[in-house]
Amino acid sequence: MATEATGAEHAAETGGLVFHPMDQFIVKPLFGGDTIAWYTPTNVTLWMAIAILVIFGLLVMGSSRRAIVPSRMQSIAEMAYGFIHKMVEDICGKDGLKFFPYVMTLFMFIVTANFLGLIPMSFTLTSHFAVTVVLALLVFLTVTIVGFVKHGTAFLGLFWVSSAPLGLRPVLAVIELISYFVRPVSHSIRLAGNLMAGHAVIKVFAGFAALTLVSPVSVLAITAMYGLELLVAFVQAYVFTILTCVYLKDALHPSH
Template identity: 85%
Template sequence: MAGQAETAADGAEKGGLVFHPMDQFIVKPLFGGDTIAWYTLTNVTLWLALAVLAVVALLVLGTSKRAIVPGRSQSIAELAYGFIYKMVEDICGKEGLKYFPYIMTLFMFIVSANFLGLIPTAFTTTSHFAVTVVLALAVFLTVTILGFVKNGTAFLGLFWVSSAPLALRPILAVIELISYFVRPVSHSIRLAGNLMAGHAVIKVFAGFAAVAVISPVSVLAITAMFGLEVLVSFIQAYVFTILTCVYLKDALHPSH
C-alpha cells in the first residue's frame, strides 16, 4: 500500500493519471523497436490474423464433419449462417442472397474480432479507426459500384425523392447526397467508438480495484461492464451488418 501511495502521489504531483485507460489501444511492434512501417508485424497484425483464424476454425473446421447431430462448433456455425441468411433475405430480398457470402464474412470477422478483444491482455482491433474505416469504405465502394452497374444512371434516383413536392426535391436531393457520403463515417465511428469507450471504462474500474476501500465495488463494476461489453460486441457486429444490408438494398432498388 505504501508503494501504491507513493505512485499515486507521484502521479498527482505530475498532474496525470496513475493508470492510463487509452494505453491498451497503442499499436506496438511484436518484436520490439520503436519504428513501425507498413510491413512491421504489430499487435494489430497478430489479432487481425487470430480473428481470421477464428472464423476459419468455426466455419470451415467446425462444420467439416457435417454431422446430423451437430456438435457445439457446428451448432454455432449453423446458427450464425441461418441468422445472417434470414437477415439478408428479409432486407434485400431474394436478389440480395447472391451477396450473402460477403455479408456473412463481414459479420463473422467483426464479431470474432470483438469477442477476441475481450480476452485479458488482448488487443481489440475493431476499436481502431484504421480497421473500421477500411471495412466501412469497402462496403461503401461495393454498394456504390454495384448500384451503378445494376441500375446505370437510374441509381441516382436514390437521391431524388419523387414522392415529395417538386419545390422541395432539389433541397432533399442535396440532403440525401450528403447523408449518402456520410455513411462510411458513421458506419466506422459507431463500431470503433462503442468498443473503445467500453474497454476504456473497464480499464478505469480496474485501476480503482487497487484501492482497498473501493476494491469490492470496482470488481462488481468490472464484472457488470464486462457483461455489457459481451452484449455490445455482438450488437455492434449486428448493427454494422444490418446497415450493410440496408445499403445493399438501396443499391439493388434505388428508387424511392
C-alpha cells in the same frame, strides 16, 4: 487488455493515481523497436491473424463432419449461417443473396474481433478507426459500384425523392446526397467508438481496484461492464451488418 487488473499505479511525485485507459489501444511492433512501417508485424497483425484462425476453425473445421447430431461448434456455425442468410434475404430480397458470402464474412470478422478483444491482455481490432474505416469504405464502394453497374444513371434516383412536393425535391436531394457520403463516417465511428468507450471504462474501474476501500465496488462495476460489453460486442457487429444489408438494398432497389 480490456480487463487488466493493474490499470492504476501510484505516482511517486504526487501520491495519487495515474490512469492510462487508452494505452490498451496503442499499436506496437511485435518484435520490438519504435518504428512502424507498412510491413512491420504489430499487435494488430497478430490479433487479426488470430481472428481469421478462429473463424476458420469455427466455420470450416467445426462444420467439416456435418453430423446429423451437430457438435457445439457445428451448431454455432449453422446458427450464424442461418442468422445472416435470413437477414440478407429479408432486407435485400432474393437477388441480394449473391452478396451473402460478403456480408457473412463481415459479420464473422467483426463479431470475432469484438469478442477476442474482451480476453485479458488481448487487442481490440475494432476499436481502431484504421480497421473500421476500411470496412466501412469497402461497403460504401461496393454499394456504389453495384448501384451504377446494375442501374446506370438510374441509380441517382436514390437521391431524388419523387414522392415529395416538387419544390422540396432539390433540397431533399442535397440532404440525401450528403447523408449518402456520410455513411462511411457514421458506419465506422459507431463501431469503433462504442468498443473503445466500453474498454476504456473497464480499464478505469480496474484502476480503482488497486484501492482497498473501493476495491469491492470496483470489482462489481468491472463485472457489470464486462457483461454489458459482451452484449455490445454482438450488438455492434449486428448493427454494422444490418446497415450493410440496408445499403445493399439501396443499390439493388434505388427508387424511393
